[in-house]
Amino acid sequence: xxxxxxxxxxxxxxxxxxxxxxxxxxDSAIYNLQWxxxxxxxxxxxxxxxxxxxxxxxxxxxxxxxxxSSGRSTLYIAASQPGDSATYLCAVYNFxxxxxxxxxxxxxxx
Amino acid sequence: DTAVSQTPKYLxxxxxxxxxxxxxQNLGHDTMYWYKQDSKKFLKIMFSYNNKELIINETVPNxxxxxxxxxxHLNLHINSLELGDSAVYFCASxxxxxxxxNTEAFFGQGTRLTVV
Numbered sequence: 001x002x003x004x005x006x007x008x009x010x011x012x013x014x015x016x017x018x019x020x021x022x023x024x025x026x027d028s029a030i031y032n033l034q035w036x037x038x039x040x041x042x043x044x045x046x047x048x049x050x051x052x053x054x055x056x057x058x059x060x061x062x063x064x065x066x067x068x069s070s071g072r073s074t075l076y077i078a079a080s081q082p083g084d085s086a087t088y089l090c091a092v093y094n095f096x097x098x099x100x101x102x103x104x105x106x107x108x109x110x
Numbered sequence: 111d112t113a114v115s116q117t118p119k120y121l122x123x124x125x126x127x128x129x130x131x132x133x134x135q136n137l138g139h140d141t142m143y144w145y146k147q148d149s150k151k152f153l154k155i156m157f158s159y160n161n162k163e164l165i166i167n168e169t170v171p172n173x174x175x176x177x178x179x180x181x182x183h184l185n186l187h188i189n190s191l192e193l194g195d196s197a198v199y200f201c202a203s204x205x206x207x208x209x210x211x212n213t214e215a216f217f218g219q220g221t222r223l224t225v226v
Contacts, residue, residue, distance in 0.1 A: 031213055038151075043200065043219035087151065093213050097143070097166055098202075100153040 002027045004092055006101035013080055014109050021075040021104045023090035028068045035064050035075050036089040038103070044089065048075070080108045113137050116201050116218035123191055124226055130187045131221045133201030139216075140206045141165075142184040144176060147198040147220070156199075159184055160206070191225045198222050 003026045013019055023033070032051045036044040048057045048064040050073070056065040063076040073090055087105045091098040114135045123129050135142060144156040158166040162178045173189045184201060201218040 034215060036217070041222075044202075044217040046214060046216065049214045089153070091153075091215070093215075097155045097158055097168075098145075098215055099155075100145075102150065102152050 002030075002092060002094060002099040004090060004099050004101040006088075006090060006104050008104055009102065010105040010107075012107040012109065015080060015082060017080050017108075018076070018078050019080055019106070021077070021088050021090075021106070023073040023075070023101055025071045025073075025092045025099070027094065028071050030068065030092040030094045032093050033064075033066050033073050034091045034093070034098070035062075035073075036091065038087045038089060040086075047088075077106075080106075082108050082110050084108050113216050114201055114203055114218040116199075116221050118221060119219060120222050120224075122224045122226065125191055125193060127191050128187070128189045129191060129223070130185055131199055131201075131223075132183070132185045133218060134183050135201075135203040135216070136182065137203055137205075137216060138182075139203040140181055141204045141213075142178065142181070143202040143204075143215070144184065144186050145200040145202060145217075147200060149197070153200065157184075157186075188223075191223075193225050196223055196225045 007022045034049045035047040050066040061078040066073045087103040089103045091100045141160045143158045157176045159178045175187045178184045198220045202215045204213045204215045
């Protein structure tokens with residue numbers, strides 16, 4: 001059974017810092033990995049999708065990497081801003097469903 | 111245009127009642143899902159449908175019955191609501207299921223169900 005773990009559970013940084021969020025999964029036979037952002041009381045917004053054959057994806061200040069063999073992904077956020085404050089979720093897709101981690105709650109202080 | 115839309119956004123009801131949540135996607139996707147997010151914000155699959163066919167039923171109580179009249183809609187009906195059913199329910203869709211390498215998921219805004 002697939003298990004997804006995200007570390008840290010919470011992170012507080014001053015504005016402008018670069019930061020890394022971590023995601024690990026136990027079964028490397030995944031089709032893809034997706035990073036989401038969830039604002040309080042809101043739905044999930046897709047940030048980046050990495051297919052199993054890819055090693056990284058970039059969108060603006062966000063860069064996500066994938067190492068299938070070691071079961072790890074990282075989400076790098078450059079020059080963090082207060083507007084980045086949210087919960088970040090990673091999800092892997094295999095066995096016909098998405099498995100989610102419990103998220104990293106990010107607070108970027110002005 | 112909203113890609114995946116759920117109604118209602120909030121639902122407060124008494125124990126024992128029956129309620130439904132509706133979901134529609136306009137992305138032309140084949141696969142739709144229901145996820146439950148508990149108080150600790152953990153998201154867990156409940157059901158998935160592919161072209162109106164039930165693919166996954168993740169040991170959900172029989173009181174929960176999904177219905178997919180067409181591949182653009184997946185509704186969730188809950189009978190005899192219990193306090194423990196209080197959670198946020200998310201609908202999602204993705205292009206296709208089997209052999210899908212580019213299975214990007216799109217989520218609705220969620221339905222916050224409170225059972226009192």
